[in-house]
Amino acid sequence: QPDTNSPPSKEFIASKAHRMELLLLDRELNSNLEEYIEELQSKIEVLQRFAEMFRTPLEEAKGREEEYLSNPLHSFRLIRHMHEDWRHVEKFMRQPVGKNQIKFIKGKAKEFPLKEDAEEATEAFYRIIRTYDVRGEDLVHGLIDGVRYNGSISAIDFYSLGALHFQWGEYDKAAQFLSFCLDLVEPEYHSMYNVLGFASSEVFLLLARCFMEMDQEEYARRTLMSHPDLAEHSEPLLSLFTNKKHAKLSEDLQRALPEEFNQICRSSHQNKPSRLHCRYNATSSPFLRLAPLRMEELSLDPYIVVYHNVLSDAEIAEIKRIGEPLLIRAGLGKKNTNQNYKVRTALGAWMPDDKMDASGWPVLHRIFRRIRDMTGLIMNSHQFLQLIKYGFGGHYDRHFDFINGSFPITQGDRMATVLFYLSDARHGGSTIFTHLKLKVPAERGKVLFWYNMRGETHDLDTRTIHGACPVIDGTKTVLSCWIHEFDQMFIQPTYRPGGRVFPYSPTEG
Ligand SMILES: O=C(O)CCC(=O)C(=O)O
Numbered sequence: 001q002p003d004t005n006s007p008p009s010k011e012f013i014a015s016k017a018h019r020m021e022l023l024l025l026d027r028e029l030n031s032n033l034e035e036y037i038e039e040l041q042s043k044i045e046v047l048q049r050f051a052e053m054f055r056t057p058l059e060e061a062k063g064r065e066e067e068y069l070s071n072p073l074h075s076f077r078l079i080r081h082m083h084e085d086w087r088h089v090e091k092f093m094r095q096p097v098g099k100n101q102i103k104f105i106k107g108k109a110k111e112f113p114l115k116e117d118a119e120e121a122t123e124a125f126y127r128i129i130r131t132y133d134v135r136g137e138d139l140v141h142g143l144i145d146g147v148r149y150n151g152s153i154s155a156i157d158f159y160s161l162g163a164l165h166f167q168w169g170e171y172d173k174a175a176q177f178l179s180f181c182l183d184l185v186e187p188e189y190h191s192m193y194n195v196l197g198f199a200s201s202e203v204f205l206l207l208a209r210c211f212m213e214m215d216q217e218e219y220a221r222r223t224l225m226s227h228p229d230l231a232e233h234s235e236p237l238l239s240l241f242t243n244k245k246h247a248k249l250s251e252d253l254q255r256a257l258p259e260e261f262n263q264i265c266r267s268s269h270q271n272k273p274s275r276l277h278c279r280y281n282a283t284s285s286p287f288l289r290l291a292p293l294r295m296e297e298l299s300l301d302p303y304i305v306v307y308h309n310v311l312s313d314a315e316i317a318e319i320k321r322i323g324e325p326l327l328i329r330a331g332l333g334k335k336n337t338n339q340n341y342k343v344r345t346a347l348g349a350w351m352p353d354d355k356m357d358a359s360g361w362p363v364l365h366r367i368f369r370r371i372r373d374m375t376g377l378i379m380n381s382h383q384f385l386q387l388i389k390y391g392f393g394g395h396y397d398r399h400f401d402f403i404n405g406s407f408p409i410t411q412g413d414r415m416a417t418v419l420f421y422l423s424d425a426r427h428g429g430s431t432i433f434t435h436l437k438l439k440v441p442a443e444r445g446k447v448l449f450w451y452n453m454r455g456e457t458h459d460l461d462t463r464t465i466h467g468a469c470p471v472i473d474g475t476k477t478v479l480s481c482w483i484h485e486f487d488q489m490f491i492q493p494t495y496r497p498g499g500r501v502f503p504y505s506p507t508e509g
C-alpha cells in the first residue's frame with residue numbers, strides 16, 4: 001500500500017517537466033526572498049530614523065553636559081524620552097519581520113528535492129564526469145566531451161563532487177576537485193558560506209586526508225599548515241588521518257563504469273571503418289518491396305544492422321502517449337542484490353500492461369508487423385516491449401539480452417533484439433557493444449537490430465554484450481523488443497537448441 005501522506009516522488013533526473021517545476025519554484029522563492037528583504041529594509045529604515053533622532057540631543061550635550069542638563073526643556077525631554085521611547089523601540093525591535101515569507105518558504109519545503117534526489121543528481125553527474133573523462137578545469141569552463149556548455153559550477157558544487165569522490169575512494173580525482181573548490185572560494189562570500197554550512201576548513205581537512213590516502217604526507221601537512229585554524233593542530237590531525245588511512249571501502253562503493261565501457265562512449269572513439277555497405281532492404285518481406293528501408297550493416301558476425309526512418313512521428317508520439325504514464329524506475333535485475341551499484345539508471349515501462357490505455361493496441365500491432373517486415377522474424381503479440389527513458393547521466397551497464405535458460409520452455413530465449421530510438425540524445429547516450437568496440441548513436445527514428453544467438457547452433461553469442469552510455473544532454477527514449485526463439489517455430493524449422501552455459505554474466509538483461 002503506498003503511503004498516502006507523502007506526495008509521489010518526483011523524477012528530477014528523467015523528467016524535464018519535474019525539473020521545470022523546480023525551476024519555477026526557485027523563481028517563486030527568489031521573489032519571496034526579495035519581498036522579505038523589502039520588509040526587512042523598511043524596518044531598518046525606521047530604526048535608522050530613530051537612531052538619528054535620538055542621537056541629535058546627545059550630540060548637542062556632548063562636552064557641555066552640566067549646562068545642557070540645567071536647561072528645563074532638555075530636562076523635561078530627557079525624562080519623558082527615557083520613560084517611554086525606548087520601551088516602544090524595544091517592542092518594535094522585537095516584532096518579527098517577514099512572517100509571511102518565512103511561512104511561504106517553509107510551506108514549499110515539501111516540494112524540495114530529497115536527500116536521495118540530490119545524491120542521485122550528484123551520481124548522475126559523476127557518471128558523466130567519469131565516462132567522458134571530464135577534468136576540473138573542463139568543468140570550470142563548462143566543457144564536457146568536446147562540447148562547451150554555458151555556465152560553470154561553484155565552489156560548493158566542486159566541494160560536493162570532491163566529497164563524493166573521496167567517499168568512493170577516488171582520492172586523486174577528489175583532490176583535484178577540492179583544489180578547484182579552494183580556487184573558487186570567494187572571501188567576500190564568507191558570511192554566505194557560513195549560512196550555507198560551508199566552511200573552507202572542511203575543504204582543507206578533506207584535501208589533507210586525500211593526500212594522506214595517496215601517501216603524500218608532506219602535501220597533507222602543507223595543506224593543514226596553510227589554514228589558520230588548522231595549522232596549530234596539524235600534527236595530531238595527521239596522526240588521526242594515518243590511523244584512518246586505507247580503511248577498506250565496501251564493495252558497493254564501487255560505482256564507476258569499467259574503462260573499456262567509458263572509452264567507447266567518448267567522442268574520441270570512432271568505430272573501425274568497415275567495408276560493409278549501406279543499402280536498401282527490399283527483400284525481407286513483401287511490404288519492403290513496396291517501401292524499401294535504408295539499412296546499414298554494422299557487423300556481419302554477429303549480425304548487427306541499423307534501419308533508418310522506420311517509425312513515423314505520429315507512431316512515435318502514440319507509443320510515448322501510451323507508454324509514458326506507465327514509466328517507473330527500471331528494475332536493477334534480480335541478481336543484483338547490491339543496492340548501490342546501479343546497473344541501469346532509467347525509467348522503464350512494460351507494454352502491454354493492465355493499466356495501459358486499450359487504445360494503444362493498434363500501434364503495438366504495427367510495431368510487431370514492422371519487426372516482421374524488417375527482420376523476417378516473428379514477435380508474438382503476447383510478448384512484452386519495454387519503453388526505457390534515460391535522463392541526464394542515465395545509463396545501462398554492460399549486459400546480455402538473453403537470460404540463459406530461465407525462460408519458460410514455450411518461449412525459448414531472446415534470440416534477437418530490436419531497439420527503436422524514439423528520441424535524439426543530443427549528446428551522449430549511444431548504445432555500445434563493448435566486445436565489438438562498436439558505438440551506435442541514439443537518433444530518433446532509427447532501429448537497431450541484432451542477433452543474440454549464433455544462426456546455425458543457437459549458441460548464446462557473448463560477443464553481443466552491450467550497454468548504454470550516460471546521456472549528457474537531452475532525454476533518450478527507446479523501445480526494446482525481444483524476439484524469442486520458439487516464436488519462429490514455423491519459419492525456422494531447422495531449429496536446434498544451442499549451448500546454454502557460459503562462464504560470465506556481469507548483469508541480467
Ligand atoms: O538503451 C540502449 O541503448 C540499450 C537498451 C538495452 O540494451 C536493453 O533494453 O536491453
Ligand SMILES: [Fe+2]
Nearest residue numbers: 399400401509
Ligand atoms: Fe540490452
